[in-house]
Amino acid sequence: MSRRITFLFFSFVAIVSLLIVEMIYLAIFHSLDEKDIQMKSSFSRYIGLPNLAITNTPSLRHASLNSVFDIYSLDPVLREYDKGTYVIFMKKDF
Amino acid sequence: MNIQLLEYALKYLQRNFFKNIFIFVVLTLMTWLLASMFFITNSMKYELNLTLDTLPDIILQHKKGGISSTIDESISMQILEIPGVESSQPRVWGYYYFEKAEVYFSILGIDEFEKQNRQTLLNIVDTQNIESNSMIVGQGVAKILEQNYYKEYFNFIKEDGSVMKVYIGGTFKSQTLLESNDMIVMDKNSVRDLFGYASGEATDIAIKVTNKLEVPTVALKITQNYPNLRVLTNEDIRVSYENIFNYKNGLFLALFVSSIFTFFIIVYDRLSGMSSAQKREIGILKAIGWRVEDVLKAKLYESLIISIFAYLLGIFLAFSFVYLLNAPLLKDIFIGYSQMKPAFELAFLVDFQTLFLLFFLSVPIYVIATIIPSWKVATLDADEVMR
Amino acid sequence: MIQVINLSKSFKDGVDVLKNVSIDFKEGELVIIKGKSGSGKSTLLSLLAGLSKPTSGEVIVDSKHISKLPDHFSSAYRRDNIGIIFQKYNLIPDISVKENILLPLVPLNLSLGEINNKALNVMKLFHIEHKANELVKNLSGGEQQRTAIARANVANPKIILADEPTANLDEKLSLSFIEMLKQMKSERKTIIVATHDPLFFDLDFVDRVIDFDS
Numbered sequence: 001m002s003r004r005i006t007f008l009f010f011s012f013v014a015i016v017s018l019l020i021v022e023m024i025y026l027a028i029f030h031s032l033d034e035k036d037i038q039m040k041s042s043f044s045r046y047i048g049l050p051n052l053a054i055t056n057t058p059s060l061r062h063a064s065l066n067s068v069f070d071i072y073s074l075d076p077v078l079r080e081y082d083k084g085t086y087v088i089f090m091k092k093d094f
Numbered sequence: 095m096n097i098q099l100l101e102y103a104l105k106y107l108q109r110n111f112f113k114n115i116f117i118f119v120v121l122t123l124m125t126w127l128l129a130s131m132f133f134i135t136n137s138m139k140y141e142l143n144l145t146l147d148t149l150p151d152i153i154l155q156h157k158k159g160g161i162s163s164t165i166d167e168s169i170s171m172q173i174l175e176i177p178g179v180e181s182s183q184p185r186v187w188g189y190y191y192f193e194k195a196e197v198y199f200s201i202l203g204i205d206e207f208e209k210q211n212r213q214t215l216l217n218i219v220d221t222q223n224i225e226s227n228s229m230i231v232g233q234g235v236a237k238i239l240e241q242n243y244y245k246e247y248f249n250f251i252k253e254d255g256s257v258m259k260v261y262i263g264g265t266f267k268s269q270t271l272l273e274s275n276d277m278i279v280m281d282k283n284s285v286r287d288l289f290g291y292a293s294g295e296a297t298d299i300a301i302k303v304t305n306k307l308e309v310p311t312v313a314l315k316i317t318q319n320y321p322n323l324r325v326l327t328n329e330d331i332r333v334s335y336e337n338i339f340n341y342k343n344g345l346f347l348a349l350f351v352s353s354i355f356t357f358f359i360i361v362y363d364r365l366s367g368m369s370s371a372q373k374r375e376i377g378i379l380k381a382i383g384w385r386v387e388d389v390l391k392a393k394l395y396e397s398l399i400i401s402i403f404a405y406l407l408g409i410f411l412a413f414s415f416v417y418l419l420n421a422p423l424l425k426d427i428f429i430g431y432s433q434m435k436p437a438f439e440l441a442f443l444v445d446f447q448t449l450f451l452l453f454f455l456s457v458p459i460y461v462i463a464t465i466i467p468s469w470k471v472a473t474l475d476a477d478e479v480m481r
Numbered sequence: 482m483i484q485v486i487n488l489s490k491s492f493k494d495g496v497d498v499l500k501n502v503s504i505d506f507k508e509g510e511l512v513i514i515k516g517k518s519g520s521g522k523s524t525l526l527s528l529l530a531g532l533s534k535p536t537s538g539e540v541i542v543d544s545k546h547i548s549k550l551p552d553h554f555s556s557a558y559r560r561d562n563i564g565i566i567f568q569k570y571n572l573i574p575d576i577s578v579k580e581n582i583l584l585p586l587v588p589l590n591l592s593l594g595e596i597n598n599k600a601l602n603v604m605k606l607f608h609i610e611h612k613a614n615e616l617v618k619n620l621s622g623g624e625q626q627r628t629a630i631a632r633a634n635v636a637n638p639k640i641i642l643a644d645e646p647t648a649n650l651d652e653k654l655s656l657s658f659i660e661m662l663k664q665m666k667s668e669r670k671t672i673i674v675a676t677h678d679p680l681f682f683d684l685d686f687v688d689r690v691i692d693f694d695s
Contacts, residue, residue, distance in 0.1 A: 002593065004104040005097060008399065015406045022410060023444060026417050030442040037144055039269040043218045044145030047202055048300050049187065050331050051338075052141060053232065053275035053436055054429045056198045058189040061276070064334040065153065065298075065326065098587040098596065109575050378571045379584065381532055382632065383560025385553050388588040473552065477532040 099388065103395035117460075118404050120356050125408025125456055126415070132448045133416040134428055137440040141272055142335045149331060150183075150300035151309050154316065155324040164295040169320065173301060176315055178308040184296035186285045190250065190278070195238045197434050201278045203285030218274075221264030228263025229280035234434040236265045253290030260284065275436035364463040373471045380476035389472040390465055397464035401457040408456075409449065417442045482508040482671055483529065483640070488538035488548075490524050498524045501538070504691065508639075509669040511662065513681045516693030522675035523568070525693075526642045529673065530563050531555035542640070560585060564633030568645040570625050572632070574618035578609060581617055582632045589636075599635055607631045607661060623654040630661055641665055643674045647681075655680050662686075 032040075050064040059066060107114050154173070156165040165184070173182040186203035204215075219230050229248075231239070239248055239262070250258040266274035286295075303309050313325045368376075376389055415421055420439055429435060483506035490499040499521045506512055514522050527533050529540055531547050540547045547558060559565075564585075572581050582600050591599075604610035609627045617625060626646070633641055643662075647655040655678065663686055665672055674681060682690055 002101055004108075005101055008100075008104060011403070015403065015410065019406060019410050019413075022413050026413060026442040027444075030417050030439065032144075032441045036269045039218060039267060040141075040145055040273060041148050042214055043266065043270040043273050045148040046204075046214050046218065047273070047277065047279070048148075048150050048185065049200070049202065050142075050146075050149055050335075052138070052272045053200070053234065053277065053434075054272070055432050056200070056276050056434050057432075058198055061189065061198070061200055063338065064331045065155070096588065096590045097593070098583075098590060102584075102587055105576065105580065374571075375573055378573060380556060381530070381559070381565060381567070381571065382585045383556055383563075383636070384584075384588055385556040385560075387553070388556075475533045477527045 096388075096391065099392050100395050103392045103399065106392070107396055107399065114400060117360055118400050120360065121401060121404035121456060121460065122408045122411070124354065124357055125405050125452060126411045128455070129409055129412030129448070129452055130416050130421060130424055132445070132452070133412055134421055134425055134440060136443060136445050136448060137416070138428060139335060139338075140441060140443050142338070143332075145273070146328065146332055146335065149328055151303040151306065151328050152301040152313055152316070153326045154299040154301065154320075155326065156298075156322065157324055164291060165298055165323070167294045167296045167299075169323075170296075170299045173299065173316065176312055178303050178305060178312050180302040180304045182302075183300045185298050185300050186282050186289070186291060187297050188285070188289050190288065192238065192242075194242055197238055198276070199235055199278050200276050201280070201285055201288070203282030204279055205282050215279075218267055218270055219264045220267055225261065225263050227281065227284075228261040229278050229284075230264050230266060231262055231279075232266050232274040232277040233268065233271060234275035234436055235278055236262065238434060250288050252288055258284065258288055271436045272438050276434050361459060361463040364467060368467050368471060376468065376471045377474075377476050377478075380472065386469070386472045390469060393465050393468040394461065397461040398457070401460040405453055405456055409452070416440055482506055482543060484539075484541040485525075485529070486539045486541070488525070488528060488540065489536045490521070490528060490533070491536045499528075499535075503538075506671055506673060507688075508671055509666075510688045511666050511672045511686060512674070513684075513687050513690045514673065514675045514693060515677060515682060515690055516675075517677060520693040522677075522693055523644050526565075526644050526673065526675050529640075530565055530642055531559055560588065560636065562639050564636065564638040564641045566629050566633045566641070566643040566646050568648050570629040572617045572625060572628055575616060577614050577616055578620070578624075578628050578631075579604070579613040581628055582635050585632065585636045599637075603631045603635045606634070606664070622649055623657065626650060626654065626658060627661075630658075634665065639671060641670050641672045643672070643676075645676055645678075646674065647676065647678045652680075659684065 049062050051062050053061070055061055154165060154169070156163045167184040170182040170184045173179055188201060189198045190201050191198050215230070239245070245262075247259050247261045250260060252258050260280060266277070285291075286293075301312070303312050309327055309329070313327050316323065317325050379389055380386075415424075417440060425440070485502055485504045485506075488499055488502045489497065491497045498519075502521075502525065514525065516522050524533075528535050528548065529542075531540075531550060535548050538548070542558075542562065545558065547555065550558060573584075579600055582603060583596055586596050586599060600613075601610065604613060607627045607630050609624060609631055612620060612624055612628075617628060620628065630646075633643075647658055650658065659680065662672065662674070666686055681687065
């Protein structure tokens with residue numbers, strides 16, 4: 001094999017290996033372990049309120065309980081609704 | 095695989111070194127940016143969906159004139175009579191504005207740390223000794239209070255302007271940071287007092303249904319019996335979670351447009367034809383015995399080398415950027431600004447759908463853009479091309 | 482070996498470059514096709530090589546109907562049987578002499594050793610081995626010519642077609658080319674040269690001269 005092809009081959013192997021090693025490292029050290037997940041589930045079950053504490057503004061904090069949570073109204077799925085949409089869809093079938 | 099054709103393709107890439115490096119860099123950047131965006135939103139959605147099943151199956155709210163209002167607690171007893179309902183719990187919760195720090199705390203009232211819930215509470219709190227008249231706070235709350243010289247207790251200002259002193263009994267564990275950072279949990283009666291709720295009033299009612307498949311039926315019955323109530327199911331929350339970052343994705347995509355634009359300029363340039371030197375070279379190759387498929391194979395190798403390496407490097411950089419460096423600047427687009435932002439690490443997960451999507455958005459498009467003009471030239475008479 | 486039967490070629494503007502040409506070429510023959518510019522010599526070679534399709538008529542090589550072959554097969558036929566020396570050489574200027582010479586062998590997927598051997602042999606034969614790694618654009622006219630001839634011979638084809646090979650050369654280099662022609666003839670290749678250079682018309686080792694003007 002020529003030098004170029006050898007270089008190509010080893011570059012490809014190197015980058016794929018780096019990627020795999022990185023993914024394994026991240027899976028071991030940066031993913032949520034069972035204990036973390038249990039803790040979060042326990043908290044959520046105890047509190048019963050949705051959404052994350054990445055915002056504190058009342059209109060957005062537990063946004064999924066609001067009637068409007070898409071502040072720019074960019075997506076039809078998130079249109080404002082008074083009754084839950086799931087129930088409305090069910091209602092139409094009766 | 096024809097090694098000699100691969101060698102030719104490599105040599106061809108080397109001959110147009112700077113142009114190909116530019117294309118490689120643009121493709122890598124585009125993959126990195128797009129992948130980073132997907133990884134951040136996937137991680138956030140993963141965090142959200144982890145606890146979705148633990149939330150109540152149905153939540154009842156009351157609105158007066160379209161504006162949220164308190165709900166009559168006695169409804170919860172009536173709801174219990176509906177077949178299939180396992181529990182119906184009126185909840186008292188809301189937001190308290192701490193003016194000095196200009197932050198809102200999210201406050202939830204719990205029935206005086208009752209015995210059946212005590213063990214659960216002890217599992218998620220840093221302390222093992224909780225007094226009944228104390229409050230448990232999130233780490234963000236503890237930090238804000240401490241900054242404002244409230245280390246052991248806090249003075250809430252009630253509805254009537256009087257002060258309510260509550261001792262800090264403990265903080266929620268760091269593993270719950272994303273969920274608990276701004277939260278305060280204390281005795282329900284204290285919260286009622288704080289928010290000025292009359293006796294028999296609640297913020298909402300949380301309902302658990304024994305058989306999850308019965309949730310829509312129960313929700314429908316409630317809607318029919320209580321037309322003035324807003325019925326939210328766990329499914330509604332799931333749908334909102336799916337779309338919760340959509341508008342911010344839109345903001346991000348506006349930034350991303352410049353990369354996509356450059357990429358499509360490259361694609362257009364490739365598709366709109368080759369230079370006369372490139373055409374002549376293909377004509378010469380045909381004349382000395384290369385078939386159309388040999389020419390296309392060489393072009394395929396060329397385009398695959400650039401696009402696959404760019405994809406792999408882009409993904410590698412995205413993983414590093416998002417999960418090792420915690421996505422500086424980019425994460426802020428999705429998290430936004432807040433006085434009490436929790437310092438958290440994005441949880442790593444591999445979403446193969448995202449990886450495949452990114453692959454198909456970049457590699458085949460670039461390969462096709464390279465092969466089509468080459469095919470057009472290679473199928474002409476060699477004589478015509480060389481002239 | 483090669484039969485040309487009533488071959489005609491017209492271009493899109495309606496000009497008849499060839500009209501009902503019929504010639505036979507025997508194996509191992511060296512044939513000079515002489516004629517003025519525009520007489521159709523280059524077009525004939527192009528049709529013999531399968532580089533273009535005739536308007537009517539046929540080219541048959543060893544019982545194969547070359548003019549009717551689809552592109553995939555005509556390229557393969559060219560690769561296996563024909564070496565072409567173009568008027569302007571048609572070398573790729575940004576790659577080396579050796580890489581240009583190897584080009585016809587690339588699609589064959591031979592081993593690196595085999596390819597290098599063939600290239601070295603043909604470079605030695607045509608005295609260009611000392612310039613193997615030089616870029617073609619840096620070569621003199623004569624060196625480019627030798628590179629083009631070496632490329633035409635690397636796959637050891639049965640048939641060599643040369644279109645105005647000395648058009649851009651001085652007398653010394655033209656004579657040098659004639660020497661190389663002799664060498665190729667000694668290997669019993671069928672050689673067809675299209676030229677208007679009078680140096681070729683009276684050579685003793687030429688089997689036939691066909692005058693396109695008449």
